[in-house]
Amino acid sequence: MREEAPRHKLLHTHSISGIAPHLLAREPSESASGMPASRAATRVAAMRLVTYRGDDGARAGVLTDRGVLDAGALLGVNPISVRQVLETERIADLAGSVEASAADPVEGPELLPPIPDPDKIICIGLNYRSHAAEAGIDPPAEPTFFAKFRNALAAPGSPVPLPSASEKVDYEAEVAFVVGRRCKEVGPDQAIDAVAGYMLFNDLSARDLQFATPQWMPGKVFDGSAPCGPALVTPDEAGAPEAISFALDLNGERMQEASTADLIFPIGDLAARLSRWMTLEPGDIVSTGTPAGVGSVRQPRVWLKPGAELVISSPTLGELRSTIA
Numbered sequence: 001m002r003e004e005a006p007r008h009k010l011l012h013t014h015s016i017s018g019i020a021p022h023l024l025a026r027e028p029s030e031s032a033s034g035m036p037a038s039r040a041a042t043r044v045a046a047m048r049l050v051t052y053r054g055d056d057g058a059r060a061g062v063l064t065d066r067g068v069l070d071a072g073a074l075l076g077v078n079p080i081s082v083r084q085v086l087e088t089e090r091i092a093d094l095a096g097s098v099e100a101s102a103a104d105p106v107e108g109p110e111l112l113p114p115i116p117d118p119d120k121i122i123c124i125g126l127n128y129r130s131h132a133a134e135a136g137i138d139p140p141a142e143p144t145f146f147a148k149f150r151n152a153l154a155a156p157g158s159p160v161p162l163p164s165a166s167e168k169v170d171y172e173a174e175v176a177f178v179v180g181r182r183c184k185e186v187g188p189d190q191a192i193d194a195v196a197g198y199m200l201f202n203d204l205s206a207r208d209l210q211f212a213t214p215q216w217m218p219g220k221v222f223d224g225s226a227p228c229g230p231a232l233v234t235p236d237e238a239g240a241p242e243a244i245s246f247a248l249d250l251n252g253e254r255m256q257e258a259s260t261a262d263l264i265f266p267i268g269d270l271a272a273r274l275s276r277w278m279t280l281e282p283g284d285i286v287s288t289g290t291p292a293g294v295g296s297v298r299q300p301r302v303w304l305k306p307g308a309e310l311v312i313s314s315p316t317l318g319e320l321r322s323t324i325a
Contacts, residue, residue, distance in 0.1 A: 047095055048231035048318075049082050049197065051116055052109035058116050060085055062098050063231050067105025074101055082232060083117055083283035086180050086196050091234070113153040114199050114232040115178055120284040121148040121226065122274065123174075123203055125216065127289025128262050134292045139264045143273055146216050148203075148226050156229035159325035162306065163222035166206035169304045169324075172290035173248035173256045173312045176201035177241075177267055178232055183280040191271035194280075198238040200246065200312045200320040201287040202227040204304075207296045227310075227322040228285070239316045241267040246314040248293070250302070258291030 048063040049071070060071035060082040072080040074097035075090055085094060125144040126132050132139050154160055162169055180196030203226065210219025238244060247257040260266070265273065267288060274280060295302030304310075308324040 046236040047091070047098065047234050048237060049085070049114060049234070050109075050229070050231045051082050051112040051114055052106060053112055054079065058112055061106060061109060062094065064098065064105070068109045069098060069101060069103055070106055073103060074098060081117065082115055086178070086282035089181070091180070091196070111157070111230060112155045113226075114229050115283050115285055116153060117150065118178075118283045118285045119281045120278075121150070121152065122284065122286045123148055123220065124265070124270065124287065124289040127264050127270070128258060128291040129264055130258065130262055130292035131290055131294070132264070134294075134297050143265050143270055145274070146220055148220055151223050152221060152226035154224040154227040154322065156227065157321050157323075158224075158227070159323045160204065160224035160227060161325045162304065163206055163209075166209050166219070166222070167303070168207040168296070168301075170205045170207050170295045170302075171248060171250065171255070171304060171310055172203035172205055172294055173246060173258075174201040174203055174287045174290050175199075175244050175246060175260055175314070175317070176228060176285050176287040177271070179271070179280045179282055179284040179286070181282055183271065183275040186272055186275050188266075188268035188272045191275060192241060192268035195235060195241070195267065195271065196282070197232040197234040198241075198244060198317055199228055199232050200230075200314060200317050201285075202248075202310060202312055202320065202322060203287055203290060205296075226287075227320060229320055230318050233317050237316065244314065244316060246312060246317065249311045249313070250295075250304075251309055255295070255302075256291055256293035260288070262291060263288060 050061045050063050050068060051058050052061050052068060056079055058081060059079045061068040062071055071094055072078040075094060123146050126140055175198055177198050178196045181194050183191060183194050206219040210216045242261055243259060245259040248255050304324045306324055310322045312320040
């Protein structure tokens with residue numbers, strides 16, 4: 001049985017993983033990306049939702065310039081998880097409560113994955129034109145997808161042990177979205193309006209196991225193979241879904257840099273297609289794929305070693321740090 005990895009401790013607002021202070025608190029009418037007000041009005045309020053460890057288990061919080069405010073205390077529902085906030089459609093209520101609250105922030109919250117209890121973790125392969133090109137593969141006509149499970153989720157800042165069964169573990173910087181309400185057989189416009197928010201995601205992949213069978217999953221499901229966070233950033237705060245930029249640095253060296261503008265299947269189209277194949281539920285995580293620059297196609301190959309420091313950063317989604325153990 002794997003010993004539980006220690007989670008990231010949030011001690012001060014200014015130490016929150018790479019999130020600029022001016023992005024932590026924003027009026028719901030303000031946009032991080034200059035979205036037209038008419039578009040922003042159809043979205044959920046601008047917030048950064050986190051999950052932290054409380055005395056009674058995982059609890060939802062809202063990241064503000066004062067620190068993390070407990071979502072259950074704000075809503076008068078004690079305790080409440082981020083998934084429950086989505087399922088009960090309390091995002092707008094929560095935003096109003098944050099604005100009106102003078103509550104003290106949680107002291108030294110220990111961050112967990114933003115959604116630690118998803119029903120599904122859906123990962124998309126070959127969804128960036130640049131990545132398909134570096135792999136020498138034609139862009140797919142339909143999304144290629146596989147799954148991870150809850151054991152894969154890793155908190156921001158936590159160490160990730162390498163699996164003993166693999167000698168070729170690779171990184172994959174991605175943007176993931178989280179479903180905010182049930183979707184079944186919807187169109188792209190309905191699908192994009194059902195997105196609760198976005199977060200950074202590292203689809204760590206054991207390449208030797210991934211390609212040992214026709215299915216990729218053996219290399220995708222090891223414990224801790226899905227670091228994510230640091231927060232679930234609601235759409236108005238994250239910016240236009242077709243223009244979210246991000247990058248990955250390995251031991252201080254830039255390895256990947258891209259924008260969701262390069263997606264083969266944009267987020268609305270992708271969510272709509274998935275909703276025709278399965279019912280998407282609140283809290284489901286969909287990681288949208290990785291761009292060019294993975295270690296397995298470099299010369300020489302780049303495999304992760306103990307002590308490696310991985311940082312995925314985004315101007316609007318923050319900074320996700322992981323250490324390979």
